[in-house]
Every structure is written in C-alpha cells, then in structure tokens.
Amino acid sequence: MTHYDVIIIGAGQAGLPLARKLAKAGKKTCLIEKRFVGGTCINDGCTPTKTMIVSARAAHQPIKAKQLGIETGPVLVDFKAIKARKDKIVEQFRTGSQKSLETIENLTLIFGDAQFSGKKDVLVMKTDGSRETVSAEWIFINTGTSSAVPEISGLSDVGYLTSTSILDLEEIPEHLLIIGGSYIALEFGQMFHRFGSRVTILERSERIMSKEDADISLELRKILENEGLGIITEARAEKFTRDHDGGIKVEILAAGTMQTIACSHVLVAIGRQPQTGTLALDQCGVILDSRGYVQVNERLETNVAGIWALGDVNGGPAFTHISYNDHIIVYENLMNGSKYSTKGRTLPYCMFTDPQLGRVGISEQQAKSSGLNFKVVTLPMANVARGIETGETLGLMKALVDPVTKKILGAAILAEQGGEVISVLQMAIEGGITYDRIRSYVFAHPTYSESLNNLFMKIQD
Known part of the structure; x- marks a missing residue:
C-alpha cells in the first residue's frame, strides 16, 4: 500500500485544480481518474457541445441574414467536419490538462476505477489490469454524474442516445426524438434542428424548463417552435419498438390521448444521477442521500472527518463553475485557514x-x-x-x-x-x-x- 497526503477521486473541474494546488503546496497527492482528465465539462459537456452549437448557429445565420438584406446560397452542413473540429478541440483541452499534471512534483496520476476498501484506504483497479491500494488522511470525491435513463418498455431494445453518446454520431439524425424538456434537451434539440434534423421534444411537465418562470419558459418555447422544433408537453413515452424498416416507433400519452410517433433516433435527456454506486462508500462510512448523492455540509465535508465531496456528486447545483468554486472553498479552508462555505453563494x-x-x-x-x-x-x-x-x-x-x-x-x-x-x-x-x-x-x-x-x-x- 502506498500512502499519500491526499487522494482525489475524479479529475473533473474540482479535482483537477485541487490536485494541482495541493501538490504545488507540498502535499503528496494521488489523483485517480477512471476515464479522461477534465471530467464531463471538457469531454462530454461544455467544451464539445458549445463548440458544436457555434457551428449550428453559423448554419442558421443565412436565414437571419435575409432579414438584414443579405442573400446567400444554399447552406451545406458538413457534419463530419463539425465533429472533427469538436474532437480536435476536446483532445487539445484534455491532453493539455493531462500533460500539465504530469509535470507537477508531488502529483501522481493513476487511471482506473476506485473504490474504498477501508476508512481511508482506496483500491484502484487500473486500466492496465493491475490493482493498487492507496491511502491518505485527506480524501476528496469528485466523481460527478452520468445520464439518468428511465425505465420505459422497449427503450433499451431500440437503442438510445445520451448527452455523451450523441456526441459520437457520424451522421445527422433524420428525426431526433428527445425525452426531456430542460437545459440539455433544448440545447441539443435546437442544435440538431439547425443541422437539418427534424426534432420532437417530449416533456412530462406542463411546460419546458419547469424550474424557470412561466413567462421565460413560454417565450423560449415560442422561439423554438417558430424555428421549427416540435414540442409536446404533458407527454410521456410509454413504449418503444423497431419497425421493419429499422426506424423507431414511440407510443406516447399526451393530454390523455395515445398517439404514435416515428423517429430515427432517441435522445434521453431527463437529468443526471450521481456516480457513487461503485465507490463502496459503506467501507468508509460516508452517508448518501435517498438519491445516491454524497451528503455534505456547507464546507463540503462528509460525515467522515477527512473526506470531502466536490462538484455534481454532492447534489449541489450541477454546473462547472460551481464545481470549480467547490475546490476553492476546501483549498482555502484547509491551506489558508479561511472559513469559506457554500452558504449564500451566488448562483449564475x-x-x-x-x-x-x-x-x-x-x-x-x-x-x-x-x-x-x-x-x-x-x-x-x-x-x-x-x-x-x-x-x-x-x-x-x-x-x-x-x-x-x-x-x-x-x-x-x-x-x-x-x-x-x-x-x-x-x-x-x-x-x-x-x-x-x-x-x-x-x-x-x-x-x-x-x-x-x-x-x-x-x-x-
């Protein structure tokens, strides 16, 4: 067993800068990442989606240009070039972050799945097939979330996309059906519609973006529908099947009436769930809430002294900038004796x-x-x-x-x-x-x- 001063599980937007700072401050630090450095933001979230959204906006600009007195020719969407640009930028951000870590003294980066094997012991199943147990007095959990998938008859059989897998598509969907009507669903919906997909959004609530005010929700719905997106509220997908041509048929209940929609692709965008199931937190005694999120106080401390949870996995606001701010709170408190907390934190x-x-x-x-x-x-x-x-x-x-x-x-x-x-x-x-x-x-x-x-x-x- 190798003993460190610090173990950080997850190289996301809290774990990554925290590892850098603690190592540079002289702490022997072990950063464990099961997939890619940078977390959801760089690899599956902000960086790739906003990169592609810019391309979608460019495709839409000629339509608006006509209103400004500018006539253009037909718009040709080169989706392979759009994806290649996105992949290049993601790779640039990811490798840049990883290379910078590898130059930092006192910092060890290990790729593999981590699970607790004791109160302050962590077993790592490395990607090369080997195993290693590490320990530390300070442990930070930054494992984030993954797409939540509802249990709907036939959904797994027909195949579905998540906000991660949709980024790997090689071709533009003919008709993209999106389950969910909140932030992720609307960004992807408008983007793929501008690339040329027919888009239908199913939302169970009476309006899209139910957490926002009604006037904001209604205004955006009007904008999206005028652009050509189909939005069905108070709707629930009941059953999915494949037809003989390989397409997908979806039986939905909308406003008390059953109807069938044919589509080519299905995107599940109903929300996120914490990645805590494989951490074996029972081995260290860290308490989860009823949804599986790590419970923390306003200083991001768990119920176990010396273990913190940062970013989306603690059930707080699921935004990159909040994860980054989480690392500032714990670093300042531990290293500079500050009394930072999440209480009263402004949320933009x-x-x-x-x-x-x-x-x-x-x-x-x-x-x-x-x-x-x-x-x-x-x-x-x-x-x-x-x-x-x-x-x-x-x-x-x-x-x-x-x-x-x-x-x-x-x-x-x-x-x-x-x-x-x-x-x-x-x-x-x-x-x-x-x-x-x-x-x-x-x-x-x-x-x-x-x-x-x-x-x-x-x-x-």
Whole structure:
C-alpha cells in the first residue's frame, strides 16, 4: 500500500485544480481518474457541445441574414467536419490538462476505477489490469454524474442516445426524438434542428424548463417552435419498438390521448444521477442521500472527518463553475485557514440556446414561494435598441428587486449574449449595487448592457 497526503477521486473541474494546488503546496497527492482528465465539462459537456452549437448557429445565420438584406446560397452542413473540429478541440483541452499534471512534483496520476476498501484506504483497479491500494488522511470525491435513463418498455431494445453518446454520431439524425424538456434537451434539440434534423421534444411537465418562470419558459418555447422544433408537453413515452424498416416507433400519452410517433433516433435527456454506486462508500462510512448523492455540509465535508465531496456528486447545483468554486472553498479552508462555505453563494448560469438564457439569483416563482416582498420588471428584446440594430429581437430581460432596499434579487436574460449581460447583474448583486443606481449608470452605447437603464426605469419608486 502506498500512502499519500491526499487522494482525489475524479479529475473533473474540482479535482483537477485541487490536485494541482495541493501538490504545488507540498502535499503528496494521488489523483485517480477512471476515464479522461477534465471530467464531463471538457469531454462530454461544455467544451464539445458549445463548440458544436457555434457551428449550428453559423448554419442558421443565412436565414437571419435575409432579414438584414443579405442573400446567400444554399447552406451545406458538413457534419463530419463539425465533429472533427469538436474532437480536435476536446483532445487539445484534455491532453493539455493531462500533460500539465504530469509535470507537477508531488502529483501522481493513476487511471482506473476506485473504490474504498477501508476508512481511508482506496483500491484502484487500473486500466492496465493491475490493482493498487492507496491511502491518505485527506480524501476528496469528485466523481460527478452520468445520464439518468428511465425505465420505459422497449427503450433499451431500440437503442438510445445520451448527452455523451450523441456526441459520437457520424451522421445527422433524420428525426431526433428527445425525452426531456430542460437545459440539455433544448440545447441539443435546437442544435440538431439547425443541422437539418427534424426534432420532437417530449416533456412530462406542463411546460419546458419547469424550474424557470412561466413567462421565460413560454417565450423560449415560442422561439423554438417558430424555428421549427416540435414540442409536446404533458407527454410521456410509454413504449418503444423497431419497425421493419429499422426506424423507431414511440407510443406516447399526451393530454390523455395515445398517439404514435416515428423517429430515427432517441435522445434521453431527463437529468443526471450521481456516480457513487461503485465507490463502496459503506467501507468508509460516508452517508448518501435517498438519491445516491454524497451528503455534505456547507464546507463540503462528509460525515467522515477527512473526506470531502466536490462538484455534481454532492447534489449541489450541477454546473462547472460551481464545481470549480467547490475546490476553492476546501483549498482555502484547509491551506489558508479561511472559513469559506457554500452558504449564500451566488448562483449564475447560462443555457446556450439561441438566444441564450442567463440567470442569477432567485426566480419569480421562488420569490413567491418564499413570501418575499418584491417587484418584477420586464423588457422585451424587441424594445432594446441594440437588439433592433442587430436583428436580435427575440427574448426578454427580466429582473426582481426589493422595493425597500432597492437590491436586485434575481434576473433572467433571454437574449443574444444573455450570459454576458447576466454577469453585469451578478456583479451588481455581489457588490450591493442597487437598481436605482444602475438605471442612471453611463454604459457604453450601443451595447446590450446599456438596456439595463431602460429595464430599471420601468420601476415606479
């Protein structure tokens, strides 16, 4: 058995930077990764999908160009070139990260599956077939999540795609049926529709993006349907079968009525589940919640002293930037004696549909359920000068404020560059800048952020 100061299970967006920092700080560190360095973000998530979304946007631009007085010829989508570009960028990010790890003193990178064999002992089944047991006083779990798959009759028999396997397609699906109507489903749905697929989205709830406010959900649904996507809400897939031509038939229950849809491919995008099943956490005593996520406190500590859980596996917000922030919290607390925690942490995020949905703070439905005193203001992008000039008039800006303190409670920007505009409001929230100050700010003209003036002018003090 080899003893280390630190064991990190999973080289994702928390484990990777934490391993670097602890090793450089003099800690003998062992980083265990079962697949690829970089985790979901680099290999199956942010990097490949956003790379492909850019190509999909380029394919859609000629349609919008006509409205601007520009005529173009037929659009030809070279999907093999799109995939090759995506694969090259992923490989560049992945190998760059791995090579940088291999140069760091005090850091050992082991590829293999890890499972606890004792309270602070970890057995690694290496990819080369050998086994090794390692131990450490500090252990960090950063194993992330994988696609959740529902139990539906025939689904496994016909074959299905996940957000990981769909990235390996060599050809554009003729008709892509997507089970789920949230962030992953909508990004992939719009992207493949722009590549040329017919797309149908099935959502069990009464609206897509059920965690978002109704007006935001309805606005995006209108945008996607106008673009040509099919969206069926309050719908549930009941049975899958293969027909004699090799296609897929799906029996669905929608609004109380059974109907059959024929498609060529099925993407399952109903959510994620924690990768804790193979860790043998019973051997070290770490407690899981009812869904299989590792339970942690606001300092990301498990119930076992010296074991932490970072990133998606702890059941917190499943975003790359949150995983990265998790590593900052534990590093600062352990190495610099800080008292960082997840309590009160601002949560920004962006869904990269076109237009983007940037979000920060609380939503209107969250404010109502909490009984808060608040005001809501909205501004259609059709009334935003920059949007009119650029032809980007889809979507809206929305903000919630406290009418007494004048603080911004939350915002949703469904707009071109919505992820960038929301960062302006995040800085305002973090810095305690009130909405009455923002509405009189001097922003550069003409920018999207400048329209925050007009958004907050709609509040009557």
